[in-house]
Amino acid sequence: MPSVGTPPAHRGSRSTVRSHPTATYVVRRVIAAISTLIFVVLFNFFLFRVMPGDPIALYTKGRNVDADQIRLLRAALDKPLGEQLLQYLTNPFSAGVDSVKYNAPVWEVIGPHVWPTLLLVGTATLIATTIGVWLGIRSGWNRGGHFDKISTNVTLVLYSMPEFWFGMIILIVFAVGMGPVPGLFPTGGLTTPGVDTSTPAGWLDVAWHLALPVTTLAVIYLAEYSLIMRASIIEEAGQDYLQTARAKGLMDAMVRRRHAVPNALLPTMTLVFLNLGFVVGGAITIEYVFSISGLGSLTVDALSGPDVPLLQALFLLFSAAVIVANLVADLLYGYFDPRVRT
Amino acid sequence: MSTSEIHDNPARLSPRGIVRMRRRAALHKFTRSFRHSPSGMVGLCLLGVFVVVAVAAPLVFPRSALDVTQAIANPFQPPSWDYPLGTDDSGRSVLALVVWGARISLLVGLAATVLSMVIGTTVGISSGHFRGWTGGALDRVTDWFLVIPYLPLAIVLATVLGRSMLNIIIVIGVTSWPGTARLIRAQTLSVEGRPYLERAKALGAGHYHQMTRHVLPNVTPLVLANTTLAVSISILSETTLSFLGLGDPDNVSWGSILEQGFQAGAISQGAWWYLGAPGVCVVLVVLAFNLIGRAVEGILDPRAAGR
Numbered sequence: 001m002p003s004v005g006t007p008p009a010h011r012g013s014r015s016t017v018r019s020h021p022t023a024t025y026v027v028r029r030v031i032a033a034i035s036t037l038i039f040v041v042l043f044n045f046f047l048f049r050v051m052p053g054d055p056i057a058l059y060t061k062g063r064n065v066d067a068d069q070i071r072l073l074r075a076a077l078d079k080p081l082g083e084q085l086l087q088y089l090t091n092p093f094s095a096g097v098d099s100v101k102y103n104a105p106v107w108e109v110i111g112p113h114v115w116p117t118l119l120l121v122g123t124a125t126l127i128a129t130t131i132g133v134w135l136g137i138r139s140g141w142n143r144g145g146h147f148d149k150i151s152t153n154v155t156l157v158l159y160s161m162p163e164f165w166f167g168m169i170i171l172i173v174f175a176v177g178m179g180p181v182p183g184l185f186p187t188g189g190l191t192t193p194g195v196d197t198s199t200p201a202g203w204l205d206v207a208w209h210l211a212l213p214v215t216t217l218a219v220i221y222l223a224e225y226s227l228i229m230r231a232s233i234i235e236e237a238g239q240d241y242l243q244t245a246r247a248k249g250l251m252d253a254m255v256r257r258r259h260a261v262p263n264a265l266l267p268t269m270t271l272v273f274l275n276l277g278f279v280v281g282g283a284i285t286i287e288y289v290f291s292i293s294g295l296g297s298l299t300v301d302a303l304s305g306p307d308v309p310l311l312q313a314l315f316l317l318f319s320a321a322v323i324v325a326n327l328v329a330d331l332l333y334g335y336f337d338p339r340v341r342t
Numbered sequence: 343m344s345t346s347e348i349h350d351n352p353a354r355l356s357p358r359g360i361v362r363m364r365r366r367a368a369l370h371k372f373t374r375s376f377r378h379s380p381s382g383m384v385g386l387c388l389l390g391v392f393v394v395v396a397v398a399a400p401l402v403f404p405r406s407a408l409d410v411t412q413a414i415a416n417p418f419q420p421p422s423w424d425y426p427l428g429t430d431d432s433g434r435s436v437l438a439l440v441v442w443g444a445r446i447s448l449l450v451g452l453a454a455t456v457l458s459m460v461i462g463t464t465v466g467i468s469s470g471h472f473r474g475w476t477g478g479a480l481d482r483v484t485d486w487f488l489v490i491p492y493l494p495l496a497i498v499l500a501t502v503l504g505r506s507m508l509n510i511i512i513v514i515g516v517t518s519w520p521g522t523a524r525l526i527r528a529q530t531l532s533v534e535g536r537p538y539l540e541r542a543k544a545l546g547a548g549h550y551h552q553m554t555r556h557v558l559p560n561v562t563p564l565v566l567a568n569t570t571l572a573v574s575i576s577i578l579s580e581t582t583l584s585f586l587g588l589g590d591p592d593n594v595s596w597g598s599i600l601e602q603g604f605q606a607g608a609i610s611q612g613a614w615w616y617l618g619a620p621g622v623c624v625v626l627v628v629l630a631f632n633l634i635g636r637a638v639e640g641i642l643d644p645r646a647a648g649r
Contacts, residue, residue: 032485039486047502160574160628162581165600165621168609176612187610281493285582289604299497300586306501318494326489 025334033327040319044312045085106313110298116190117294119206121283124214128221129272133265135222136229140264141256143234151226158223164285167216171289174212185212188291213290217282224278228271232264239263266337273329276322375641382637388630392623396444403438408594418613428615430599431606439599440619446595448627450511451577457515458576459522459569466526467553467561470534481527487520496579500588507590514579522568526561533560563642570635574628581624596620 135155139148158166175187190209236242237260245255287296295314302310355363376382395402419429427436469480496517503509533539539556547555583589584597585604599620608616 035482036486036489040490044498047498156632157625157629160578160625160632162578162585162597162600162621162624164582164585165617165624168600168604168617169614169621171609172612172614172617176609277489277491277493280491281582284493284497285585288586299494303497303501303586303588308501311498311501315494315498318491319489322491323489 022334026331029327029330029334033323033330036323037320040316040323044316048308048312106309109310110295110313110317113293113295113298115294116292117283117287117296120210120213120217120287120292120294121279123210124217124221125272125279127214127218129225131218132222132225133229133268135226136268137233137256137261137264139226140230140233141237141260143230143237148230152230155223155226158219159227161220162285163216163220163282164289166220167213167286167289170212170216185209190292213286213292216290217286220282221275221279224275225268225272229264229268232267233260235267236260236264266333270329270333273325276325280318280322372641376637379637379640381633385630385633385637388626389634392444392448392627392630395441396448399441399445403435403441405442408434408438408442418608418611418616420613421615427619428613430603430616431608436599436616436619439594440596440623443594443596443599443620444623444627446507446590446593447577447580447597447624450507450514450580450595451573451627453511454514454518454576454580455569455573457511458519458572459565461515462519462522463526463558463561463565465519466523467530467557469523470527470530471549471553471557480523484520484523484527487517488524492517492579493582496583497586497588500583505588505591507593510580510583510589513583513588514576518572518575518579522565522572525564525568529561529564530557533557567635567638567642570631570638574631574635577624577628577631596624 135151139145139151142148171187175185186209190206242255242259245259246252250258283294284296284299286292287294288300291297295317299311299314301307302314414433417429417431417433419425419433421428425435425437427440430436430439465480465484469477469484471477472480496513499513499516500509503513534557539552542552542556580589580595581597581600584595585601587601589595589598589601597620600617603613603616603620
């Protein structure tokens with residue numbers, strides 16, 4: 001995208017904008033992403049303030065909070081709404097209130113939990129897209145065949161599973177052991193206590209701990225990706241240009257690999273990004289089941305109480321991550337498929 | 343058959359009667375095609391079994407079977423003749439829990455879907471019908487809700503609203519409508535371009551009349567196909583939210599059984615029957631709705647068949 005750098009919108013002249021369809025497209029996508037982000041911030045701010053009842057009660061529900069803290073909270077919440085909003089906007093992550101449970105600024109609580117989640121979700125998504133796309137191509141290309149029937153039915157069943165339930169069953173079978181099968185994998189956590197994660201042995205230990213949760217997530221996600229890829233390849237299979245490619249005398253495998261798959265991959269890739277919200281949901285419950293101390297476990301932890309400031313910050317973080325990922329997907333799509341840049 | 347009847351005695355039928363007859367014929371055609379879809383019929387039968395179980399729950403197990411204080415069996419007992427699905431951590435029959443859980447899981451799933459469909463269809467038709475400012479704004483809001491990750495949003499909403507059955511229905515309904523709205527909007531835009539709508543406008547039809555009498559009947563088949571698929575998502579959502587402890591504390595649902603089992607250490611006890619039974623039920627019901635939804639979609643939109 002060579003002309004992306006300087007969006008010409010601020011020059012004001014309409015004709016300039018029109019002559020750069022790419023720039024218009026980029027500007028429009030960026031503005032859409034920013035507007036969504038603003039909406040999330042405002043929604044997050046007002047949700048906990050417009051609800052009926054005492055916000056202090058909501059903030060401190062189920063905990064012993066000393067009178068000083070309550071006075072501080074009340075002072076913070078009794079300020080005019082505009083002033084509160086301004087304060088919130090300057091630093092949304094602090095929300096003017098510390099995490100109640102950890103007695104520390106929300107951002108400091110969240111920081112160390114980011115890496116485990118990225119590691120888990122990243123690995124699982126990578127595995128799931130690779131296998132899912134492969135499955136989708138194979139079953140979509142020979143639609144109605146033997147492989148397609150089995151693969152579609154299996155993916156439909158996987159697609160109907162709550163991911164955390166699948167995780168629990170996997171845990172019982174492979175970590176606790178069932179009948180004669182001994183438990184082979186750890187029941188939770190990310191490392192064995194005392195193992196140094198900076199050594200190769202430490203990495204192996206992490207991999208051993210991640211094996212079950214990553215498998216669980218990957219299996220659930222790959223169902224989704226394979227269904228999408230299959231639909232996409234079926235859509236392409238009816239196109240005229242494939243007929244032309246065949247008429248040229250190309251081998252079937254060649255038609256598939258060089259002509260159908262690249263075109264079918266495009267919508268799949270965007271959908272993979274659009275599904276990130278769904279991926280985040282899976283991470284929350286899976287981390288909880290496998291007691292991995294990532295953002296998901298932190299969310300569940302913040303629920304009991306509830307630790308409202310922490311919950312608000314996590315919601316904002318998850319939303320921002322998904323919004324940015326969507327923007328990247330949109331821009332990449334525009335780059336790879338010039339047809340959408342109009 | 344009904345088409346010929348219409349032509350045979352046009353004088354005897356009111357316009358409304360003709361419409362009714364035409365709809366009956368369409369329905370007849372639809373059921374005939376549906377019966378020829380094996381996977382759709384499998385889904386329907388599966389669903390039928392669960393509906394019967396849910397309705398008949400009080401006849402099979404008295405409500406007292408759910409009472410922890412009246413449980414007499416040993417905790418974490420594997421399946422046996424007396425307890426076909428074993429017992430839970432307080433000695434209750436897991437079978438009784440699962441049978442009673444079917445009621446809440448199905449009820450919440452269906453109610454939340456209805457709410458989500460009503461919001462989605464209203465927003466979808468309005469944003470497709472009203473061009474300009476109103477439509478644009480509605481479209482923007484749909485976009486926002488489409489992008490916001492679903493589970494964190496549901497968690498935040500459920501925390502603010504508190505735990506009850508009505509609230510969990512509201513949370514699922516309010517978070518799952520944007521997909522429907524997007525679909526209905528696209529369909530509305532294509533219907534709006536057709537000549538009969540122009541005719542209605544020329545005859546002085548108002549916005550409300552246009553939307554309810556002309557657009558709505560045309561998007562209804564799409565709404566129905568979408569509904570069956572949406573129910574499966576609602577049931578999965580209910581299970582997830584209940585598992586995270588955000589469900590109705592007074593009623594047993596499949597998600598709340600899983601939550602309780604997980605909290606009570608069913609995993610380290612190796613109590614596969616305790617966690618397995620409610621999960622298998624969720625998978626079967628969700629699968630049933632997915633199969634039916636795909637079959638309906640295939641009939642209404644033959645191009646999509648087999649996808």
